[in-house]
Amino acid sequence: MGRDHTQRAMVVVVTTARRPTPELRSGAEELATELGLEVVERAGQSISALRQRHGADGVLVVAHDGITYRVGDVTFFYHPSMAKVRVRGLQLGARDVTVDAMGLQPGWRVLDCTLGRASDAAVAAHVVGTSGRVVGLEIDPIIAALTRRGLLTFDPDSRALSEALRRIDVICADHADYLAQASSRSFDVVYFDPFFEETVEASGAMQDLRAVGSHGAVTADSLAEAARVARRRVVFKTRRGLCPPLVAAWRAVAGGKSRVEYRVLDIEES
Numbered sequence: 001m002g003r004d005h006t007q008r009a010m011v012v013v014v015t016t017a018r019r020p021t022p023e024l025r026s027g028a029e030e031l032a033t034e035l036g037l038e039v040v041e042r043a044g045q046s047i048s049a050l051r052q053r054h055g056a057d058g059v060l061v062v063a064h065d066g067i068t069y070r071v072g073d074v075t076f077f078y079h080p081s082m083a084k085v086r087v088r089g090l091q092l093g094a095r096d097v098t099v100d101a102m103g104l105q106p107g108w109r110v111l112d113c114t115l116g117r118a119s120d121a122a123v124a125a126h127v128v129g130t131s132g133r134v135v136g137l138e139i140d141p142i143i144a145a146l147t148r149r150g151l152l153t154f155d156p157d158s159r160a161l162s163e164a165l166r167r168i169d170v171i172c173a174d175h176a177d178y179l180a181q182a183s184s185r186s187f188d189v190v191y192f193d194p195f196f197e198e199t200v201e202a203s204g205a206m207q208d209l210r211a212v213g214s215h216g217a218v219t220a221d222s223l224a225e226a227a228r229v230a231r232r233r234v235v236f237k238t239r240r241g242l243c244p245p246l247v248a249a250w251r252a253v254a255g256g257k258s259r260v261e262y263r264v265l266d267i268e269e270s
């Protein structure tokens, strides 16, 4: 899980806030059972002391205000990122370049192959509405677990976004495996947003996800399967001028001055 420069398996333990209630203890047990991890007593210790004591690379902390994942000096937790601003913008009639690249319409089914914190998936779920469906695949079990819980419990102070978050189905899976067994033409759009080789974000927004997420490249096989599984489009988010050769021939959709662009494969109706 995450990036492990030493090539050995990451050791991650689960603990609670310093003053655990029975509720926090059962939340920690539930999370640890789901992820196959050990729960360790917080016993008033700092996270770095706990890390040293248990030889852990990462610590999941179940607290009253949510779950945080602490790795090195990074703290990852679920939040909807830009989804709130983007959904609000759509409600006010603004355009959203991801939605445009997907060509999204109410009722469509979307497969997000790189879910992360589901910010793009939330925007998609808002547009496709209750008659559509958004399934998100996340290879990292910890990100999948935190995003799944966050989508169900986060209160974004926006009814439209709240409803969109609750509608996303999170599956912890490698998209290569999922796509290989998915039925042909079973989603209108198949979407990829892998990490860029080089960071585009000027600062914080994606840095914590980048630190804990999986950096595997999308393979030619996965793109070929995506083209079989998609009914209308395969969409690949990339960086302007640094498009991977595998999608270089696809149609480009760029948004304003953004350094991000989308490569789109239009599926021919047969």
Ligand SMILES: C[S@@+](CC[C@H](N)C(=O)[O-])C[C@H]1O[C@@H](n2cnc3c(N)ncnc32)[C@H](O)[C@@H]1O
Residues within 6 Å of the ligand: 113, 114, 115, 116, 117, 118, 119, 120, 121, 137, 138, 139, 140, 143, 173, 174, 175, 176, 193, 194, 195, 196, 209, 212, 213, 214, 215, 216
């Ligand atoms: C750049 S982030 C996606 C951000 C996302 N679009 C959002 O709105 O939050 C890429 C995510 O894809 C995940 N990932 C990488 N390879 C994957 C794979 N083969 N299958 C599923 N998820 C994968 C990473 O762990 C990471 O969480």
